[in-house]
Amino acid sequence: xxxxxxxxxxxxxxxxxxxxxxxxxxxATVTVRDPIMEQLKQCPDAFKVGEILGKVxxxxxxxxDEILADRILxxxxxxxxxxx
Amino acid sequence: MIGFPLAVSIPRLRAxxxxxxxxxxxxxxxxxxxxxxxxxICQPRDWSGSAxxxxxxxxxxxxxxxxxxxxxxxWVGELRIGDxxxxxxxxxxxxxxxxxxxxTQRLFLTGDYEAAASIPIGATLRRLEAEDKLLPAAFYRVxxxxxxxxxxxxxxxxxxxxxxxxxEDLDEEELQASVYRKVEMEIPSCIQKHVPRMAxxxxxxxxxEIKPAAPLARQLTRHVLEMDVHGLGHEHAWPGHxxxxxxxxxxxxxxxxxxxxxxxxxxxxxxxxxxxxxxxEAQHMGENGPCQxxxxxxxxxxxxxxxxxxxxxxxxxHAGAMxxxxxxxxxxxxxxxELYDEYLREHRVQPGLPVEPGASGVRNK
Numbered sequence: 001x002x003x004x005x006x007x008x009x010x011x012x013x014x015x016x017x018x019x020x021x022x023x024x025x026x027x028a029t030v031t032v033r034d035p036i037m038e039q040l041k042q043c044p045d046a047f048k049v050g051e052i053l054g055k056v057x058x059x060x061x062x063x064x065d066e067i068l069a070d071r072i073l074x075x076x077x078x079x080x081x082x083x084x
Numbered sequence: 085m086i087g088f089p090l091a092v093s094i095p096r097l098r099a100x101x102x103x104x105x106x107x108x109x110x111x112x113x114x115x116x117x118x119x120x121x122x123x124x125i126c127q128p129r130d131w132s133g134s135a136x137x138x139x140x141x142x143x144x145x146x147x148x149x150x151x152x153x154x155x156x157x158x159w160v161g162e163l164r165i166g167d168x169x170x171x172x173x174x175x176x177x178x179x180x181x182x183x184x185x186x187x188t189q190r191l192f193l194t195g196d197y198e199a200a201a202s203i204p205i206g207a208t209l210r211r212l213e214a215e216d217k218l219l220p221a222a223f224y225r226v227x228x229x230x231x232x233x234x235x236x237x238x239x240x241x242x243x244x245x246x247x248x249x250x251x252e253d254l255d256e257e258e259l260q261a262s263v264y265r266k267v268e269m270e271i272p273s274c275i276q277k278h279v280p281r282m283a284x285x286x287x288x289x290x291x292x293e294i295k296p297a298a299p300l301a302r303q304l305t306r307h308v309l310e311m312d313v314h315g316l317g318h319e320h321a322w323p324g325h326x327x328x329x330x331x332x333x334x335x336x337x338x339x340x341x342x343x344x345x346x347x348x349x350x351x352x353x354x355x356x357x358x359x360x361x362x363x364x365e366a367q368h369m370g371e372n373g374p375c376q377x378x379x380x381x382x383x384x385x386x387x388x389x390x391x392x393x394x395x396x397x398x399x400x401x402h403a404g405a406m407x408x409x410x411x412x413x414x415x416x417x418x419x420x421x422e423l424y425d426e427y428l429r430e431h432r433v434q435p436g437l438p439v440e441p442g443a444s445g446v447r448n449k
Contacts, residue, residue, distance in 0.1 A: 015128055017128065018130075019118060021133075022114045022118045022131075023118070025114035025134075026114035026135070
């Protein structure tokens with residue numbers, strides 16, 4: 001039975017770029033340490049804060065297809081601690 | 085920083101991604117993301133620099149395309165992709181990850197319900213009976229069987245079992261005053277007479293053949309038959325179906341875990357005997373261990389590309405069928421509630437629907 005090629009090697013440039021970025025992300029599991037990530041790990045509560053804020057922002061954005069990171073707002077008066 | 089009281093402003097932090105995940109999350113998500121990209125569920129434009137984001141965007145779109153918004157009108161729960169069968173705190177996660185060697189090779193698609201949706205079906209059954217004496221039983225049989233594909237259903241049979249267990253300890257006087265006695269008494273004759281003996285295929289055929297005159301009855305049968313079509317070829321993916329070969333250690337975990345929380349509560353009328361039995365059981369759910377999720381589908385990331393893609397396709401097909409079926413079921417439940425409200429108005433009963441849902445079920449005012 002001839003080997004059926006999986007659509008892993010699409011000629012589409014964007015597809016290739018994304019696949020390559022995902023391969024890098026997969027490798028990063030064992031080799032790369034992100035400095036911001038390391039700082040966040042020192043303070044697990046920051047994840048919770050991020051999760052709560054994420055849900056708030058998502059509620060503004062639930063009808064949108066894309067995440068409009070630069071156009072979404074926290075409610076007036078929201079206090080967001082700086083990352084570092 | 086303090087958010088500006090203007091309609092649109094949050095600063096874009098350059099070189100900082102929208103979301104950060106642990107290294108353990110990014111690796112498995114990247115493997116799954118590649119598969120989703122090959123299958124066309126994720127698209128290149130979903131890439132934001134994070135594999136978890138990538139998977140989430142594709143998954144969210146997939147859910148929307150399969151009717152998640154409609155399903156959410158009635159069902160209170162979530163479909164989640166994660167590396168654990170239940171939610172972990174950050175501390176628990178760190179502890180597990182510290183003990184694990186290398187990245188996880190397994191992800192799970194889990195489906196669970198935060199509350200049981202209230203389905204007071206009595207008034208609907210009476211309407212259907214006016215169309216054809218076998219229609220209520222056929223409708224109930226197909227509706228409940230299809231709900232069972234995606235959730236644990238709490239219905240009169242569960243209430244009967246609960247009542248039987250407690251009746252044993254009651255003397256005659258207590259029994260007369262007890263709600264348990266009413267469980268049996270309140271079962272409508274159209275259900276008691278026909279449902280236990282009606283095979284699924286016969287019930288479906290009856291639904292296809294009987295043509296109700298009333299528009300709402302026609303809609304009900306149409307949507308229930310839609311559920312049957314969406315659920316065709318799918319069986320309930322209970323965690324109990326998994327073996328240690330599928331997920332190492334699952335049998336021990338299942339021994340310690342409690343049954344799944346029901347996704348819905350089918351009563352004849354709100355606050356009837358079934359409701360009372362459910363309330364009693366619900367008080368103790370999760371007391372002796374975590375409740376098993378209603379649906380669990382494992383994805384083995386270490387498999388060769390072709391097998392992995394087949395696995396992912398199978399899991400997403402199941403999730404798609406579940407969402408489409410639950411969207412149709414939501415339409416059925418909305419009609420059932422409409423008919424129940426009409427019944428309450430006709431009988432001059434105060435609706436009294438709680439704004440804050442009790443343990444018995446969720447129903448928005």
